[in-house]
Amino acid sequence: MYLYGGIEASGTRFACAVAEQPDEIIEKASFPTTMPQETLMRSIEFFERFPLKALGIASFGPLDVNPSSPTYGYIMETPKPGWARTDLLGTLRRALNVPLALDTDANAAALAEYFYGAGRGADSLVYLTVGTGINCGVFVRGQFINHPEVGHMFIRRHPKDKFPGHCPYHADCLEGMASGPALNGRWGTQDQLAREHSALEIEAYYLAQAVSTIRYLLAPKLVILGGGVMHWAQQALPVIRQEVLKLFNGYISNLRTLEAVERFVILPALGDNAGICGALELGMRSFWSTSNYGY
Amino acid sequence: MYLYGGIEASGTRFACAVAEQPDEIIEKASFPTTMPQETLMRSIEFFERFPLKALGIASFGPLDVNPSSPTYGYIMETPKPGWARTDLLGTLRRALNVPLALDTDANAAALAEYFYGAGRGADSLVYLTVGTGINCGVFVRGQFINHPEVGHMFIRRHPKDKFPGHCPYHADCLEGMASGPALNGRWGTQDQLAREHSALEIEAYYLAQAVSTIRYLLAPKLVILGGGVMHWAQQALPVIRQEVLKLFNGYISNLRTLEAVERFVILPALGDNAGICGALELGMRSFWSTSNYGY
Numbered sequence: 001m002y003l004y005g006g007i008e009a010s011g012t013r014f015a016c017a018v019a020e021q022p023d024e025i026i027e028k029a030s031f032p033t034t035m036p037q038e039t040l041m042r043s044i045e046f047f048e049r050f051p052l053k054a055l056g057i058a059s060f061g062p063l064d065v066n067p068s069s070p071t072y073g074y075i076m077e078t079p080k081p082g083w084a085r086t087d088l089l090g091t092l093r094r095a096l097n098v099p100l101a102l103d104t105d106a107n108a109a110a111l112a113e114y115f116y117g118a119g120r121g122a123d124s125l126v127y128l129t130v131g132t133g134i135n136c137g138v139f140v141r142g143q144f145i146n147h148p149e150v151g152h153m154f155i156r157r158h159p160k161d162k163f164p165g166h167c168p169y170h171a172d173c174l175e176g177m178a179s180g181p182a183l184n185g186r187w188g189t190q191d192q193l194a195r196e197h198s199a200l201e202i203e204a205y206y207l208a209q210a211v212s213t214i215r216y217l218l219a220p221k222l223v224i225l226g227g228g229v230m231h232w233a234q235q236a237l238p239v240i241r242q243e244v245l246k247l248f249n250g251y252i253s254n255l256r257t258l259e260a261v262e263r264f265v266i267l268p269a270l271g272d273n274a275g276i277c278g279a280l281e282l283g284m285r286s287f288w289s290t291s292n293y294g295y
Numbered sequence: 296m297y298l299y300g301g302i303e304a305s306g307t308r309f310a311c312a313v314a315e316q317p318d319e320i321i322e323k324a325s326f327p328t329t330m331p332q333e334t335l336m337r338s339i340e341f342f343e344r345f346p347l348k349a350l351g352i353a354s355f356g357p358l359d360v361n362p363s364s365p366t367y368g369y370i371m372e373t374p375k376p377g378w379a380r381t382d383l384l385g386t387l388r389r390a391l392n393v394p395l396a397l398d399t400d401a402n403a404a405a406l407a408e409y410f411y412g413a414g415r416g417a418d419s420l421v422y423l424t425v426g427t428g429i430n431c432g433v434f435v436r437g438q439f440i441n442h443p444e445v446g447h448m449f450i451r452r453h454p455k456d457k458f459p460g461h462c463p464y465h466a467d468c469l470e471g472m473a474s475g476p477a478l479n480g481r482w483g484t485q486d487q488l489a490r491e492h493s494a495l496e497i498e499a500y501y502l503a504q505a506v507s508t509i510r511y512l513l514a515p516k517l518v519i520l521g522g523g524v525m526h527w528a529q530q531a532l533p534v535i536r537q538e539v540l541k542l543f544n545g546y547i548s549n550l551r552t553l554e555a556v557e558r559f560v561i562l563p564a565l566g567d568n569a570g571i572c573g574a575l576e577l578g579m580r581s582f583w584s585t586s587n588y589g590y
Contacts, residue, residue, distance in 0.1 A: 140440065149511045152546055154504050156449050169546040209449050216444045217512045251447055251464040 002053040004287065005098075006279030007043055009059040009088070010105065011080050011132055014039050015276050016046045022280035023116040023270075036086045044095040054099040056282030058108030058275050059088060061135075065103060065147060073102050101286035105129065107144055108278025109268065110137025113224050116277055117269035122221040126214050127274070129227035130207065134175045138218055145218065151175035155209045158202045161186075178206035180229050200239050203229075207236075208243035211265055215252065226268045241265050297348040299582065300393075301574030302338055304354040304383070305400065306375050306427055309334050310571050311341045317575035318411040318565075331381045339390040349394040351577025353403030353570050354383060356430075360398060360442060368397050396581035400424065402439055403573025404563065405432025408519050411572055412564035417516040421509050422569070424522035425502065429470045433513055440513070446470035450504045453497045456481075473501035475524050495534050498524075502531075503538030506560055510547065521563045536560050 001020040008015040010033065017028040029046045033039050047055065062076040073089020089102050103111075110119075110127035119125040124140040134151035138144060152173045163186040167176030176182060187199055211223050225237070241261045250256050255264055268274045296315040303310040305328065312323040324341045328334050342350065357371040368384020384397050398406075405414075405422035414420040419435040429446035433439060447468045458481040462471030471477060482494055506518050520532070536556045545551050550559055563569045 141438075143436075143438075145435065145440070146514050148514060149547075151511075153508045153511045154451050154542070156451050169544045170542075213448045213508060214512065216446075216448050217509065219441050219443060247449070247465075249464045252444075 002287065003050050004280050004283040005047050005050065005052045005055040005096075006276050006281075006283050007055065007057045007059075007092075008105065008108070008275040008279050009033070009057065010275075011060045011078075014043055016043050017276050017280060018047070018050050018052070019280050022112065022277045022284060023273075025273075025276070025280070028276070033080075033083075035082045036091075040088070040091050040095075044092065047096055052096065052098050052283075054101070054283045054287035055092060055096060056108070056279040056284070056286060057088065057092065057100065057102040058105045058279040058282065059102060061104055061133075063088075063102070063104055073100075099286040099289075101282040103144075103278075103282055104135060104137065104147060105275050105278075106135040107137035107139075107147065108282060109226055109270075109274035110139045110144075110224075110278070111281050112270055112274045112278035113268055114139045115281060117274060118224055118266055119222060124218075124220040125222040125224060126218060126220040127224045127226060127268070128207075128210065128214070130178065130180075130225065130229040131227035132180050134179050134210070134227075136214070138220065140218065140220065148218075150210060150214065151179070153210065153213060155206050158205045160198060161202050174206060174210055178203055178210075178229075183229065200236050204236055204239035204243045207240050208247055211240070211244050212247045215248075215255070215264075221264075223265050224268050225265065226274060230267065237265070237267065297582065298345050299575050299578040300342050300345065300347045300350040300391075301571050301576075301578050302350070302352045302354070302387075303400065303403070303570040303574050304328070304352065305570075306355045306373075309338055311338050312571050312575060313342070313345050313347070314575050317407065317572045317579060318568075320568075320571070320575070323571070328375075328378075330377045331386075335383070335386050335390075339387065342391055347391065347393050347578075349396070349578045349582035350387060350391060351403070351574040351579070351581060352383065352387065352395065352397040353400045353574040353577065354397060356399055356428075358383075358397070358399055368395075394581040394584075396577040398439075398573075398577055399430060399432065399442060400570050400573075401430040402432035402434075402442065403577060404521055404565075404569035405434045405439075405519075405573070406576050407565055407569045407573035408563055409434045410576060412569060413519055413561055414517060419513075419515040420517040420519060421513060421515045422519045422521060422563070423502075423505065423509070425473065425475075425520065425524040426522035427475050429474050429505070429522075431509070433515065435513065435515065443513075445505060445509065446474070448505065448508060450501050453500045455493060456497050469501060469505055473498055473505075473524075478524065495531055499531055499534035499538045502535050503542055506535070506539050507542045510543075510550070510559075516559075518560050519563050520560065521569060525562065532560070532562065 006017045015030040017025045019025045064071045064074045075086045106129045113119045127137040129135050136150045155174050165172030165176035166182050166185050167173050245261045301312050310325045312320045314320045359366045359369045370381045401424045408414045422432040424430050431445045450469050460467030460471035461480050462468050540556045
């Protein structure tokens with residue numbers, strides 16, 4: 001068997017793992033995302049201990065994922081101090097000298113759930129991450145749809161919600177109203193939110209709109225809700241599903257019952273491991289395709 | 296050369312055409328959509344005069360486009376008198392005995408624009424039809440995305456608009472607010488609408504939201520606006536483009552200028568011929584693939 005490496009890079013932590021199969025991790029390390037040089041050096045030191053065949057990277061963004069771009073593999077204009085225009089892929093490639101593949105954290109999680117998690121047997125799924133940003137990975141008939149920017153779609157404002165929205169471009173788009181920073185801006189803390197019924201109701205109203213628009217435009221078999229904000233999912237999920245049922249209002253013929261919606265809107269089967277599992281899958285695929293990563 | 300047939304079936308007219316190349320029609324006939332038996336008989340009589348190799352059908356809906364469904368090729372629950380559960384494909388197949396292919400009018404138009412119209416050279420496009428309903432055809436990297444139901448996405452209501460919406464499922468979804476019947480319900484006639492500045496402003500506000508959500512979720516290179524309502528496009532198009540520019544507000548890096556938006560949101564290069572050209576292309580492809588039509 002061959003060893004593959006995977007990095008799940010978020011704005012708060014880097015997780016590094018080594019595996020023979022993406023869903024069976026052999027060794028793992030995790031450390032805070034400090035400045036790029038330090039964080040990448042710790043990642044490199046971890047991987048240098050293994051005879052890796054390839055490395056996959058699932059990263060926060062904005063990420064340049066266009067292989068023909070001069071800044072391919074860079075983290076672009078991020079507000080995270082020190083990280084704007086960091087050459088993530090190049091730095092790791094020069095240090096480790098193995099085939100590398102990189103994609104967004106949402107696409108990597110979608111890939112992992114498709115092959116190892118809730119998506120097995122489904123021919124299409126959308127993985128929606130609700131965290132610092134709101135992003136999605138879309139896997140349809142064995143292919144990704146290019147990096148949809150679902151976070152900036154317009155949503156209808158909840159009548160009880162007076163929060164102006166925090167998106168610097170659009171104020172009250174989906175991300176501006178329903179991301180982690182929006183929740184913090186509106187309610188102070190997410191703990192508070194978990195106790196406030198109207199918080200759940202408002203958040204569910206926005207996420208249900210996202211789910212319904214995703215269903216209308218992309219028609220996936222499943223929508224998987226992941227990301228940090230979904231950690232209070234046990235409480236929010238039933239409200240989101242009720243709201244989705246209400247929004248469709250019978251229009252989608254196979255989503256007319258709560259049971260059907262419960263099968264359609266789900267949590268990640270891989271839990272918090274979807275990202276790192278997807279990174280390992282990306283790594284394995286980049287080895288298969290030698291140096292050119294493609295589905 | 297071989298002869299192919301194409302039918303563009305709308306709720307008001309059937310257009311039938313014969314061609315060797317989808318974009319060069321040899322003979323064409325068109326008649327009102329009366330009751331199914333009469334309308335299909337006129338279509339069959341037209342095509343029986345030619346030694347067709349195959350027939351493509353671009354039809355209004357709701358259409359069952361699932362080849363493994365027992366009602367594949369049927370027009371399903373339509374309010375159009377007499378047409379609910381009409382076996383469109385089967386009736387034509389039994390009479391003409393040639394390979395047949397069928398798709399929605401929006402997908403056929405998208406296909407035609409992709410190969411013969413504004414989409415040549417683009418690797419992806421969305422064709423949005425704004426008429427009795429609002430539908431879209433999505434062609435990305437040589438493949439259709441399955442029949443998105445863009446018409447029922449939620450949109451943000453224009454502050455000046457008091458119209459309750461006419462969608463029987465959702466009242467004020469996109470179709471409920473911006474389709475032909477919605478315009479007629481709100482303004483009486485489309486002539487009136489063309490003279491009313493606020494009508495243009497309101498319609499543009501809704502269509503711009505559809506365009507921006509389509510860009511966020513599907514990331515096409517082009518959005519083509521077709522359909523009956525777009526016949527007042529000369530007046531509406533500049534307003535829609537301005538609104539799209541305003542909605543993105545600089546977020547999409549290659550859509551930061553009006554010039555860029557003018558290249559992104561366009562009218563069909565094939566004009567009203569996109570549907571019939573797409574039907575002929577469907578027919579030609581069903582001949583190529585003998586009896587099994589697939590992209």
